[in-house]
Amino acid sequence: xxxxxxxxxxxxxxxxxxxxxxxxxxxxxxxxxxxxxxxxxxxxxxxxxxxxxxxxxxxxxxxxxxxxxxxxxxxxxxxxxxxxxxxxxxxxxxxxxxxxxxxxxxxxxxxxxxxxxxxxxxxxxxxxxxxxxxxxxxxxxxxxxxxxxxxxxxxxxxx
Amino acid sequence: xxxxxxxxxxxxxxxxxxxxxxxxxxxxxxxxxxxxxxxxxxxxxxxxxxxxxxxxxxxxxxxxxxxxxxxxxxxxxxxxxxxxxxxxxxxxxxxxxxxxxxxxxxxxxxxxxxxxxxxxxxxxxxxxxxxxxxxxxxxxxxxxxxxxxxxxxxxxxxxxxxxxxxxxxxxxxxxxxx
Numbered sequence: 270x271x272x273x274x275x276x277x278x279x280x281x282x283x284x285x286x287x288x289x290x291x292x293x294x295x296x297x298x299x300x301x302x303x304x305x306x307x308x309x310x311x312x313x314x315x316x317x318x319x320x321x322x323x324x325x326x327x328x329x330x331x332x333x334x335x336x337x338x339x340x341x342x343x344x345x346x347x348x349x350x351x352x353x354x355x356x357x358x359x360x361x362x363x364x365x366x367x368x369x370x371x372x373x374x375x376x377x378x379x380x381x382x383x384x385x386x387x388x389x390x391x392x393x394x395x396x397x398x399x400x401x402x403x404x405x406x407x408x409x410x411x412x413x414x415x416x417x418x419x420x421x422x423x424x425x426x427x428x
Numbered sequence: 429x430x431x432x433x434x435x436x437x438x439x440x441x442x443x444x445x446x447x448x449x450x451x452x453x454x455x456x457x458x459x460x461x462x463x464x465x466x467x468x469x470x471x472x473x474x475x476x477x478x479x480x481x482x483x484x485x486x487x488x489x490x491x492x493x494x495x496x497x498x499x500x501x502x503x504x505x506x507x508x509x510x511x512x513x514x515x516x517x518x519x520x521x522x523x524x525x526x527x528x529x530x531x532x533x534x535x536x537x538x539x540x541x542x543x544x545x546x547x548x549x550x551x552x553x554x555x556x557x558x559x560x561x562x563x564x565x566x567x568x569x570x571x572x573x574x575x576x577x578x579x580x581x582x583x584x585x586x587x588x589x590x591x592x593x594x595x596x597x598x599x600x601x602x603x604x605x606x
Contacts, residue, residue, distance in 0.1 A: 336475065344472040375472035379437075382472075 337372040344375035348386040358389025361396060440473060443551075444482050445567040450531060451488040452578045454495060459534035461572060462486065466548050467539065476544075483551045484572070485564055490527040490556040493576075494519060504533065527556040 290308050296318070297304060297311040304314050342352045359366060364385070366374075375382045446465050450458065464470050468480035494502065502519040522529050531554055539545050553564060582590070599605070 339469060339474055340472045343470050343474055346470060347472075372472070379472065 334368060337368040340372040340375055341368060344372075344379070344382055345386065348383060350386050350390055354393055355386055355389045357398070358391075358393045359385065362388055362392040364388070441478075441480060444569050445485060445564075446482055446570045446572050447485045447487065447568045448572040449488055449574060450486050451491040451574075452493045453575055455492045455531045455534040456538075457575050459531070459538040461575065462535050462552065463538045465572060466535070466551055481548055481551060483553070483567070485560060485568060486528075486531055486552065486554040487558055487560060488556075489531045489554050490523075492523075492531060494530075499523070504529075528554040 293308065293312045293315050294305070296315045299305075300311070300314060303310045305311060338352070341355070345352045345355050355371075366385075371382070371385070374385065448458065448462060462484050465482050465484050468474050468478075468482060470482075471480050473480055499520040500518060503516040504519065504522050505514070505516055507514045517525075519530060532549075532552070535552055536545070536549055539548060553560075
């Protein structure tokens with residue numbers, strides 16, 4: 270997405286010098302010292318800040334993705350499953366949750382996440398794709414899969 | 429139970445205390461594990477700006493194990509700030525001076541350098557031996573799993589067990605035991 274308005278607005282050369290500078294000073298209003306009072310310094314810093322803001326729109330999304338991954342890894346560790354096995358197992362069981370929803374569940378609904386981890390592991394076991402890092406302590410041993418009619422659904426082949 | 433309290437989780441933000449036995453562990457590998465608990469990276473509620481880190485108590489830091497000849501080769505740099513104030517201390521020298529320093533520096537370096545790092549380090553307690561003050565030990569509720577299994581030495585196994593252990597072979601008659 271390209272924001273042509275902002276670029277045009279920044280670079281626009283109005284007929285009146287006062288108003289042209291005023292636009293820049295408005296954006297530099299929260300700076301300290303000469304950075305907010307002298308135009309030639311302010312305009313440089315405003316331009317730089319706008320570049321940072323442009324780059325940050327991507328970085329912010331990446332930061333959130335990193336945070337979700339950290340949370341999912343932490344939650345997976347509690348259930349002795351690797352994040353890879355969780356993702357792969359859920360994909361194969363046709364549970365298409367993204368990292369945001371998974372981390373929300375891990376944070377706010379730990380029991381739901383425990384069941385998801387158990388389902389992922391069960392699916393991987395049925396497919397014979399056991400990750401040896403997960404073998405130590407199975408999670409969800411006291412969950413009764415047969416009672417909730419999961420078996421047929423779990424044994425579905427991946428599309 | 430009201431709908432608002434249905435998912436209430438008590439003590440979510442409580443600080444729990446973990447103990448880690450450094451005996452025969454690589455400090456630089458264990459630093460990554462310790463860091464995880466100190467920063468709260470092991471909790472699904474982790475956020476860099478919420479204070480969810482735990483306390484870690486390291487014991488037996490005198491018995492850490494460095495790889496290869498790192499005791500002789502690894503140097504710790506210090507500069508006093510004055511001209512000619514640089515000094516390089518080898519790992520074994522540092523360990524002789526302060527047996528807690530290597531693990532402390534390893535954990536410090538494992539964490540990203542930001543304003544929070546020094547405060548996080550305050551939550552790390554390191555003891556050279558097994559003698560931990562009672563007021564620290566009574567808080568501990570969890571033990572962190574060691575990375576490497578500490579093997580039992582042959583001279584620590586009682587003689588009856590070694591005698592009855594099945595043999596692979598017998599020494600030849602003319603073999604001279606040192």
